[in-house]
Amino acid sequence: MEPSLRALWYIALPTSLIFLLQTILTFIGSDSGDGINADFDGNLEGAEAPFQLFTLRNLINFLLGFSWTAITFYHSIGSYTLLLMIATCVGLGFVWLFFFIIKQIVKLAENNTFKLEDTLHKSGTVYLSVPGHKEGAGKISISVKGSQKELSAISLSERIETGAAVKVIGIEGGNLLIVEKI
Numbered sequence: 001m002e003p004s005l006r007a008l009w010y011i012a013l014p015t016s017l018i019f020l021l022q023t024i025l026t027f028i029g030s031d032s033g034d035g036i037n038a039d040f041d042g043n044l045e046g047a048e049a050p051f052q053l054f055t056l057r058n059l060i061n062f063l064l065g066f067s068w069t070a071i072t073f074y075h076s077i078g079s080y081t082l083l084l085m086i087a088t089c090v091g092l093g094f095v096w097l098f099f100f101i102i103k104q105i106v107k108l109a110e111n112n113t114f115k116l117e118d119t120l121h122k123s124g125t126v127y128l129s130v131p132g133h134k135e136g137a138g139k140i141s142i143s144v145k146g147s148q149k150e151l152s153a154i155s156l157s158e159r160i161e162t163g164a165a166v167k168v169i170g171i172e173g174g175n176l177l178i179v180e181k182i
Contacts, residue, residue: 005074012067019060061098066091118144119151119168119177126166130179132159137176140166153177 001009052058070087077083124142130153131138137152138160153166153176160166160181170178 004080005071008067008070008074011063012071015060015063015067019064022057022060058095058098061094062091064091065094112145112147114144114147114149116151116171116175116177119149120171121168123165123167123182124179126153126160126162126164126179129162130155130160130166132157140168140177140179142168151177153179155179155181157181 066087069090070083073083073086077086119142122142122144124140126138127141127150128139130140132155134154134156137154139150140153141148141150143149153168154172156178157180160179165182166179167182168177169180172178
C-alpha cells in the first residue's frame with residue numbers, strides 16, 4: 001500500500017472509532033450535544049452561546065469526511081493535490097452539516113420561563129373583582145406562552161367586575177399588574 005494511502009487509513013480508522021463512541025455517548029446522554037462544556041463560573045443567561053468551532057467533535061467530523069473521501073476517490077482522481085482539496089471540502093461540509101443540524105435542534109428548544117413582563121399589553125379576564133383607584137387588589141386570569149395564570153391586579157380608575165375583559169397596562173411593585181377595562 002502506498003504511504004499516502006496508508007496515512008489516510010491511519011486517519012480514517014481511529015476517527016471512525018471515536019465517531020462511533022461519540023455517537024453512542026450522545027444517544028445515552030453522556031455527551032454534550034452542542035460542544036459547550038461549561039466548566040467555569042460564567043453567566044450565559046440572556047445570551048446565545050456561540051457554537052464553538054474548534055472542538056474534538058468538529059475535528060472528528062472533519063477528519064471523518066476528509067479521510068473517507070480521500071480513500072474512496074484515491075484511485076479515481078489522478079492528481080493527489082486535487083484529491084486533497086476535494087477531501088478538505090467534504091470534511092468542511094461535514095462540519096457545516098453538524099452546525100446546521102445542531103442549529104435546527106436548538107430551534108426546537110423553547111423557554112417557558114414565566115416573567116411578569118410577558119403579560120404587558122395582553123388581555124385577560126377578571127377572576128376576582130378588581131377594586132378601583134388602587135384601593136385593593138383583585139385577580140385576573142391571563143394566558144401567557146400557552147399557560148393560564150391567575151395574577152393579582154389593581155385598577156387606576158373604576159372598579160372592574162368579575163368576568164370583565166381587561167388589558168394589562170403596567171406592573172407595580174414587581175408583583176401587581178395594572179389593568180384597565182376593555
